Amino acid sequence: MYSGHILKREQYISGTFRLVDILTILLSSLLVSYVQFGVIQVTEKYVFFITTLCFVTLNIFNFMSVYRAWRGKAFIQELVSVTLALLVVSLIMGALVFLFRTGDEFSRLWVGSTFITAYVGMIGYRSIARVLIRYLRATGHNQKRIVVVGAGVLGKRVCSTISRETWAGVKAVALFDDEKALHGSNYRGVEVIGGVNDVAGFIESYRSRDSHERIDHVWIALPLSARDRIEYLQEKLQDTAASVYLVPDLYGFNLDSYKVDEMIGMPIMNMSASSAQGWRAILKRIEDLTIASVLLVLLSPVFAIVAYLIKSDSKGPVFFKQKRYGIDGKEILVWKFRSMSVTENGGEVKQAQRTDPRVTKIGAFIRKTSIDELPQLINVLQGTMSLVGPRPHAVAHNEFYRSKVMGYMARHKMHPGITGWAQVNGSRGETVEVRDMEERIRYDLEYIKHWSLGLDFKILFRTISTVLNTKNTY
Known part of the structure; x- marks a missing residue:
């Protein structure tokens, strides 16, 4: 295929995507209107709203480089670009509706459903287009x-x-x-x-x-x-x-994870960056906020029951907060259900052990089932933790192991997680020997270097079966 035509072909592709985006918005609004009202709304105010929406969408998508050439880039990057751009469009449309005080003239359900349907349509046809374009290029076209x-x-x-x-x-x-x-x-x-x-x-x-x-x-x-x-x-x-x-x-060089940047006019490369940088970090944050919010609502009855049992079992608060190292080695406070009669935040490195006398009756149960970790969903919403990441260790443990395990502090290049790659691979609970911690760190660094949204979901699903196997947790 003549390469001299590539620029024109890419312009055609970009123009086609613009046209299909407009058609997707129009068809979505008509479909939602028919499903919600039983008829297709073509009143002047709805036509004006959709026309404005198309105009704003095209300009924002163009400004945020949604219509750029995605050759050689992962589809997830294009997906994130479309998602963020459409979020900006929704904010702008919301602001316009507020400024012109036209909110009562439109059905909120219709507006929201139109946005969601259009988003699904845009992602859907882009997925199909990506497959077709990749096939054509693999067979010698558009190269x-x-x-x-x-x-x-x-x-x-x-x-x-x-x-x-x-x-x-x-x-x-x-x-x-x-x-x-x-x-x-x-x-x-x-x-x-x-x-x-x-x-x-x-x-x-x-x-x-x-x-x-x-x-x-x-x-x-x-x-x-x-x-x-x-x-x-x-x-x-x-x-x-x-x-x-x-x-x-x-x-x-060992550059599984790196980031090219610029500082005071000099090109520099971060050789210790995590794989969750830039748009990936935004995607991971969206994942955390969405899932953590849903879980907090669904698990609120569990929180109430556990709080009652803890207060009935022993004196002391329901929750307690421990000092841990977060991202970049900064100290954070991690929430937990209290499972012990005393905390272990002294200078001595003392992990919970089997038949530990400090563990209360209810504490033994919630530790075995990992229920004691659930309040860390609050940390996730605060932004000090993530759903998935290297588990945060006590400050005293960090100071002890950083001098004994190579690369120990590199695990702090990502937010600590409620669960992690090490935990679902059997490296959880007490670390009896230094080699136990070395194995855990190896898994943590693998996760940091190879993070993906798919890996997070894999870990979350495997966490369920891992929690049922409580032989190393006490």
Whole structure:
């Protein structure tokens, strides 16, 4: 497929998405109107509302880059972008209704149902479109043509990734390297056809073959030590229409999780960032607020019963708060149902043990069933904890183990959780030996590096069966 047509095709795709979004809003409003009222509302005020909604949606979606090219990006990123943009649209529409005092003129149920139906429709057709576009690109259509500069280890990794991830619609057409011994060699179907000095000429000659064809990208995969060659390419390729990208020579580092940023004009990379950054952090927060709010409402009778039993069983408050380390090692107060006659927040590292005399009768039950952890839903709403994450340890435990377990404090790069990857894999309860804590930390760091919404739900479901197996909890 001619790459010279790609820009136009992407504009067509973007325009099509705009049109389908408008149609989705219109059809959603008509469908909800028919279901709610038994007739399709076409009165002047409803037409004006929908027209305004379409106008605001198109402008906000455009402003928040919903209609950008999502080539090579995960669908969840597009989903989050649409979700956030539609939330902004709903806030703006709500503000307009309030300012013009037209709230009584519209059915709130109709407005809310229209938004929800439109949202489901937008996500639904985007899912189908994503599958179709990926299929077309994987079969050779709508591809971006690139040349890779550097046929060393880094360049070969680039070509290998491109050949494997065909759904992204990226095709490497040539390799360049100053090592003459490599000229004429072939890697993953891509031939090394010249040196760095030949790149600009190749791009121009490629375009002269056919006015519809051109090189879209140049990916520089040279080691950072080749700075002079990189700067040469950067200057020389300014006279071409190709976009120039630098592939950092960082494959030798353990960078499962990282974040590129800028500070006082300098590009920097956070090499210890968690995978829940940016839009992922927003998605995780939405997950926490939604589920925690629902659980607090559903479990309110349980809270009342447990509170009564605790007060009946022993003297003292129903709840107690312990100092723990939260995200970035900051101290937080964690809520729990009181299960002991005294707390363990002294300087001595003393975890609960089997037949621990401090544990009350009711305390033994709520600890075995993990009911004592339920008040931490309050922490989740406060934003000091998450539903899923590394379990928070007592401050004294942290100070003890940080000097004995490598990477211990790295577990604080995410909010602590009510449950976690370590707990559903059997690493819960008392840590008798240092190696027990080492295993727990290994699971915590795996979670931080590989977080996803799917992993959170997997952990939440597995937590139910884990709680039923209480052999390590007392």
